[in-house]
Amino acid sequence: MRNPRFLALTTLEKVENGAFIQDAFDPKGLKEADRNLAETIVYGTVQNKLFLDYVIHRFVKKPENLDQNIRQLLRMALYQMHFLDRVPDHAIVNETVKMAKVISNVGASGLVNGVLRQVIREKDEAFKVHIDDEVRRLAVTYSFPEEWVRYFQRLLKDETEAFLKSTFDPAPLTLRPVSVSAEALIGELEEDGFACESIKPRPAVVVKHPRGLFETEAYKEGRFYVQDAASQAVVSLFTTDKEVQAMDLCAAPGGKSFQMAEIFAHVDAFDASAERLVRMEENIRRLGYKNIATAVRDGKTPLPKKKYDRILVDAPCTGLGLIRRKPEIKYRVGYDDVLQLARVQRLLLENAYDALNDGGELVYSTCSVTVEENEGVLHSFLSDHPECRLKEKGTRYWPHRHGTDGFTMACIVRKDA
Numbered sequence: 060m061r062n063p064r065f066l067a068l069t070t071l072e073k074v075e076n077g078a079f080i081q082d083a084f085d086p087k088g089l090k091e092a093d094r095n096l097a098e099t100i101v102y103g104t105v106q107n108k109l110f111l112d113y114v115i116h117r118f119v120k121k122p123e124n125l126d127q128n129i130r131q132l133l134r135m136a137l138y139q140m141h142f143l144d145r146v147p148d149h150a151i152v153n154e155t156v157k158m159a160k161v162i163s164n165v166g167a168s169g170l171v172n173g174v175l176r177q178v179i180r181e182k183d184e185a186f187k188v189h190i191d192d193e194v195r196r197l198a199v200t201y202s203f204p205e206e207w208v209r210y211f212q213r214l215l216k217d218e219t220e221a222f223l224k225s226t227f228d229p230a231p232l233t234l235r236p237v238s239v240s241a242e243a244l245i246g247e248l249e250e251d252g253f254a255c256e257s258i259k260p261r262p263a264v265v266v267k268h269p270r271g272l273f274e275t276e277a278y279k280e281g282r283f284y285v286q287d288a289a290s291q292a293v294v295s296l297f298t299t300d301k302e303v304q305a306m307d308l309c310a311a312p313g314g315k316s317f318q319m320a321e322i323f324a325h326v327d328a329f330d331a332s333a334e335r336l337v338r339m340e341e342n343i344r345r346l347g348y349k350n351i352a353t354a355v356r357d358g359k360t361p362l363p364k365k366k367y368d369r370i371l372v373d374a375p376c377t378g379l380g381l382i383r384r385k386p387e388i389k390y391r392v393g394y395d396d397v398l399q400l401a402r403v404q405r406l407l408l409e410n411a412y413d414a415l416n417d418g419g420e421l422v423y424s425t426c427s428v429t430v431e432e433n434e435g436v437l438h439s440f441l442s443d444h445p446e447c448r449l450k451e452k453g454t455r456y457w458p459h460r461h462g463t464d465g466f467t468m469a470c471i472v473r474k475d476a
């Protein structure tokens with residue numbers, strides 16, 4: 060049924076079963092306004108899931124018996140009532156009750172009706188969080204599992220709440236200019252009617268209302284690539300050298316390989332995912348790079364004998380720096396995943412290092428902000444390799460400090476023998 064709220068409901072069901080929102084959300088056939096409404100409801104409901112459940116649990120007698128789809132309907136309705144002002148409350152109730160009748164039975168629609176009407180009657184109080192325990196208060200207010208609230212409290216101390224809050228900020232659409240300056244790209248896009256802003260680290264460019272951006276000549280002719288500003292900073296840890304061979308071990312969809320292709324002679328770009336490499340090759344063609352060779356390769360297994368002077372390991376990670384873009388991550392990732400990924404990352408680093416020439420540089424990065432996946436992996440590596448030194452610890456990017464995705468990066472050098 061092509062109705063924005065039904066689309067939101069089916070998307071939420073898929074996300075609850077493990078899909079990512081961006082893969083599950085399929086708005087084909089919807090008008091733009093409906094598509095925007097459905098998307099807003101999906102993201103908002105996922106972002107605020109634990110908070111919405113806290114409200115539901117105050118109004119439903121046996122919340123543990125709630126059918127999963129009825130719970131999703133209640134979450135969606137409460138999200139719209141509390142966070143959106145597009146639709147009057149009584150219309151939200153009518154719509155939601157109608158949907159409950161379609162997907163369930165009279166009993167369920169009666170329950171939905173009763174709960175939502177009671178919330179409206181008590182609206183001033185219904186959405187307030189009354190919790191004394193600080194961890195639990197933050198967990199409910201910002202819909203973060205308590206495990207992660209405690210983790211970030213240890214890491215960020217009195218910045219914790221600012222960080223949790225920043226994961227609700229809309230993530231900007233950021234571009235990296237390709238073979239033109241930021242000023243030239245901004246000039247061209249502004250002529251096409253796009254409001255742009257140059258941000259740090261340069262040359263990143265934010266486009267305010269990107270609708271239609273991918274129909275521009277600038278896109279078709281390869282004058283930009285979409286890449287968060289923090290991600291753009293990683294490759295600048297390398298020393299530029301137009302003579303050297305480079306390897307990118309976890310390359311797809313390719314943003315950092317493209318930057319490497321501009322400062323090194325050649326880049327061998329490997330990735331375990333053939334599908335992601337297909338997307339990367341499309342971008343290589345659009346952007347016009349002639350010095351990148353891609354190949355499917357599992358970086359945990361021994362690599363070919365070739366040696367390199369520059370290697371990037373932009374490792375698979377928990378993605379805890381990307382919660383603004385993928386809010387579902389915060390419920391899916393547990394501390395065990397951090398430890399398991401840290402083992403994979405350590406293996407990838409070791410394998411990549413075997414291919415590094417003496418005097419060569421290796422940059423290690425993740426879009427995670429945990430210590431275990433970053434400093435932990437590097438310290439373990441450096442203590443096993445006394446011949447290697449830390450050349451530069453890059454900025455650790457945080458959404459609440461820098462307005463970017465969370466990112467961690469460092470450059471190590473293999474000492475000359």
Ligand SMILES: C[S@@+](CC[C@H](N)C(=O)[O-])C[C@H]1O[C@@H](n2cnc3c(N)ncnc32)[C@H](O)[C@@H]1O
Nearest residue numbers: 309310311312313314315331332357358373375
């Ligand atoms: C963070 S993403 C890389 C992003 C990329 N560097 C960029 O800038 O566009 C991590 C990549 O690692 C790949 N990957 C995961 N396990 C791998 C493995 N064992 N060997 C090589 N690549 C792997 C994933 O397919 C994914 O494309």
